[in-house]
Amino acid sequence: MGYLARRRSSYALQQCHFSHVFLPAVVRSRSPATEGDCNIHKSNSTYITDLDVSRAHLSGFLFAPILLSIKSSIHCNLLVSAISCTFHQEIKSFRPYEIWTRVASWDDKWIYMVTHFVDTSEFWPSRYVVQDLTSTNRRIRVPVPHEKEQRVVFASAVARMVFKSGRLTVPPKRALEICGLLSAQAAECPTAAPCPDPGAGVTESATGFNKWTVEEMALYKEKGLPIVRLERGWDAVRGLFREDQCVLAEYRDSMW
Incomplete structure (x- = not known):
């Protein structure tokens, strides 16, 4: 996981902006x-490996400065503290996702x-922040209704992680500031303006996140906090999924 994170870090170092903090990889x-x-379905235990790989790519894209000690003397590792995974629908063998x-x-x-x-045939991002992959979108993109988004989610998971510099815990706000993912204005702004509900579909103003205001991003973060803490139950995490026209990057494993 560390190798993947550092490889992605060097690739995306100069390309991420604070408006990208909530974008998916x-x-x-x-x-x-x-x-x-035995049921010819993807085994539940193998989801954990996929989670490790996916988190490594996202961490490499977003947290390059603090993982590689480039913009600060602070060097951190990003460690997993807890994982919760809920299975909604089976993934049959050889099925893409x-x-x-x-x-x-x-x-x-x-x-x-x-x-x-999620089902790989339903969502086709139109823009990749750190990659030029527009040629891979061979289909005409049609927005997927929020109700259908929930039906094509096979499983949802939350990972609770911590930044560690040796035995010292680095607060996430400080780590995000070092990585350029949290502006000074955002750090001081709690909840000031309305923003899309974390369980709602994509709105036109939030399509690429670069159109979100600092206040909207702060409120989105606050609304999502009780959900990822599982205070609203395991199934609420499923509702956090939404289709983004803009994603950080796409990576394909050796099975493609």
Whole structure:
């Protein structure tokens, strides 16, 4: 995981902006026969490996400065403290799927990433922030209704993570500031303006996140916090999935 994170870090170092903090990274994969269980479905235990790979790519894109000690003397590792995974629908062997991972929220100690395993045929982003992959979008993109988004989510997971510099815990707000993902204005702005509900579909103003105001991003983070803490139940995490026209990047594993 560390190798993948650092490889992505060097690639995306100069390309991420604070408006990208909530954008997802997408991994396209397929369930091989070796990951099947007795029901010829993807085994539940193999989801954890996929989560590791997907988080590594997202961490490399967003947290390059603090992982590689480039913009600060502080060097951190991003460690997993807890994982919760809920299975909504089976993935049959050899079926392709996508893993969408994004930062959902953070508090004084923990940063939370949410991951959704979704049907690969339903969502076609139109823009990639750190890649030029527009030629891969061979289909005409049609927005997917929010109700259908929920039906094509195979599984949803939350990872609670912490930035560690040796034995010292680095607050997520400080780490995000070092990485250029949290402006001074955002750090001081709690909840000031209305923004899309975390469980709602994409709105026109939030399509690319670069159109979100600092106040909207702060409120989105606060609304997502009780969900990723599982205070509203496991199934509420599923509602955090939404289709983004703009994603950080797409990565395809060897099965593609």
